[in-house]
Amino acid sequence: MTDGNVLLIHTGGTIGMKKTDRGYEPTTGYLGHRMSQIDVFHDSDAPGERVTAPSRFGRRVRYDIHEMGELLDSANMNRAQWVAIAEVIAANHDRYDAFVVMHGTDTMAYTASALSFMLQGLDKTVVLTGSQIPLSRTRNDAVDNLLGALLLAGTYSIPEVGIYFSDKLLRGNRASKVDASGFEAFRSGNFPALVHVGVEVDVRWDLVRPPDPGGLQILPITSEHVAALRLFPSLSAEVLERFLQPPIEGLVLETYGAGNAPDNRPRLLQVLKEAVDRGVVIINCTQCFRGMVTDDYSTGRALADVGVVAGADLTAEAALTKLQWLLSRGLTPGEVRHRMTQSLRGELTEPQATPRFRWDG
Ligand code: ASP
Numbered sequence: 379m380t381d382g383n384v385l386l387i388h389t390g391g392t393i394g395m396k397k398t399d400r401g402y403e404p405t406t407g408y409l410g411h412r413m414s415q416i417d418v419f420h421d422s423d424a425p426g427e428r429v430t431a432p433s434r435f436g437r438r439v440r441y442d443i444h445e446m447g448e449l450l451d452s453a454n455m456n457r458a459q460w461v462a463i464a465e466v467i468a469a470n471h472d473r474y475d476a477f478v479v480m481h482g483t484d485t486m487a488y489t490a491s492a493l494s495f496m497l498q499g500l501d502k503t504v505v506l507t508g509s510q511i512p513l514s515r516t517r518n519d520a521v522d523n524l525l526g527a528l529l530l531a532g533t534y535s536i537p538e539v540g541i542y543f544s545d546k547l548l549r550g551n552r553a554s555k556v557d558a559s560g561f562e563a564f565r566s567g568n569f570p571a572l573v574h575v576g577v578e579v580d581v582r583w584d585l586v587r588p589p590d591p592g593g594l595q596i597l598p599i600t601s602e603h604v605a606a607l608r609l610f611p612s613l614s615a616e617v618l619e620r621f622l623q624p625p626i627e628g629l630v631l632e633t634y635g636a637g638n639a640p641d642n643r644p645r646l647l648q649v650l651k652e653a654v655d656r657g658v659v660i661i662n663c664t665q666c667f668r669g670m671v672t673d674d675y676s677t678g679r680a681l682a683d684v685g686v687v688a689g690a691d692l693t694a695e696a697a698l699t700k701l702q703w704l705l706s707r708g709l710t711p712g713e714v715r716h717r718m719t720q721s722l723r724g725e726l727t728e729p730q731a732t733p734r735f736r737w738d739g
Contacts, residue, residue: 381429382439382532385474387466389459390449391482393509393520402512404449409480412513413443418525430528439532441478444470452482452489452508457599457702460492464596467497467504471594476503476531480524483508483555483563486541487695490550494539494723495703498597501589503531504539506550510561519544519561526575534581537589538724540572547573549585551696551725556667567668568691568727587724601705604628606694608665615645622653628701628714629653629660630694633681637662637671637688641680654685657711661718663689663697670727687715690726700725 388394394409395402413419413428421431421438429440444466450459467477481489490506497504507527509520527542539550544562552569556562574580603625607618609632622629631650633639639662640646654660662671662681670691673679682688689697700722704714721728 379436382437383473383475384439384441384478384528384532385466385470385476386441386443386478386480386528387463388443388445388449388480389452389455389463389482390446391452391480391486391508392512393480393482393507393524394449395512396514404451406445406449409445409513410443413524416513416521418521419528430525430532433529433533437533439528441528441532442474450482452485455482455485455489457492457602460489460496461596461598463489464493464496464598467493468594468596471502474502476535477505478524478527478531479504479506481506481508483510483543487550487553487555487564487693488699490539490541490553491693491696491699491725492599492703494549494551494725495700496596496598497539497594499590499592499594500539501537501594503534503536505531505542505547506540507542510559510563530573530575530579534573534579535589536572536581536586538572538587542573545575546571547575549724551699551723552693554667554693554695565667567666567693568670569724597703597707599699599702599706601627601702604630604698604702604705606630606632606698608632609634609639613646615643615649618646619649619652622649622658626653626658627705629658630663630689630697630701631660631681631686632665632694633662633671633678634665636669636674636678637664637681638675638677639681641677647680647684650681650686651684659701659705659711659714659718660686661689661692661697661701662686663692663694670729672729687718688729689718690729692726696725
């Protein structure tokens with residue numbers, strides 16, 4: 379059986395941090411050194427090589443490590459790093475079977491979402507992982523996450539951008555960070571995990587998307603003028619009006635429940651309408667972790683009536699990165715609005731695809 383061949387792209391984050399005089403910091407060259415001290419990352423029959431021991435089916439996973447120029451706490455990352463990661467994947471696409479991206483947890487869901495849109499024609503597995511406790515510490519979640527990501531990527535062809543954390547592979551553009559310290563740091567409120575790892579590895583092949591045809595190309599995010607705004611009961615029309623002034627091009631409006639906003643505040647709705655009429659694309663996403671934006675309530679319909687687009691069950695992370703990506707494509711606001719309602723990478727459930735039972739028939 380041939381070995382799997384994976385490129386580990388190290389971007390920074392807690393997983394590869396080392397204790398320094400200034401506290402934990404990402405340190406160049408440290409990750410490879412630390413992995414070479416941990417048995418599970420080596421086949422004892424192949425000393426000095428970066429290859430895992432054979433699985434019970436005899437498969438080993440070889441890996442090389444590529445460190446990004448500057449290792450970052452993911453709070454310091456932005457679209458420049460997203461594009462740089464995509465470029466490393468594209469440049470090494472033909473040499474490796476799959477890619478594991480080691481990343482800080484704070485903005486991992488944004489990077490995973492952004493990569494899912496930018497990697498047009500993806501036909502190989504891309505898995506982001508990280509940890510809450512660094513690999514340098516004796517007790518950590520880093521070994522399990524990194525080993526799991528490496529073995530999954532080197533064994534299964536899941537041509538998606540996923541997040542592997544705490545025994546689950548989630549679709550990256552469906553995941554959110556939900557815990558600042560617990561090991562189950564990521565969850566996906568509206569879509570099942572693609573893989574559960576237990577005694578057996580249970581891959582939900584019925585959910586895995588087929589490879590994108592056409593060959594890999596990077597469609598980068600260049601737009602910067604997108605923001606999110608959380609609705610709250612005393613948001614004033616004046617603040618909203620200022621917020622929606624140029625250069626803003628896209629807004630993710632985080633609304634209540636099933637996509638509701640006050641319909642008894644005409645000035646607020648008027649401000650939204652004026653922005654839509656100027657070409658600002660406004661997407662309605664729920665503040666809730668689970669569920670989708672519907673037109674069940676008149677408070678939700680009021681937003682649709684002023685041209686706010688229902689974002690179905692998009693996470694805020696996916697909505698922001700998708701909006702940024704679409705606004706980078708040279709489309710008209712009307713085209714961006716339309717494509718925001720379509721599932722391009724499995725990031726949302728298109729409303730008509732969800733049969734809903736109603737008491738009133
Ligand atoms: N602040 C760190 C980061 O996102 C947290 C982590 O990696 O867990 O880079």
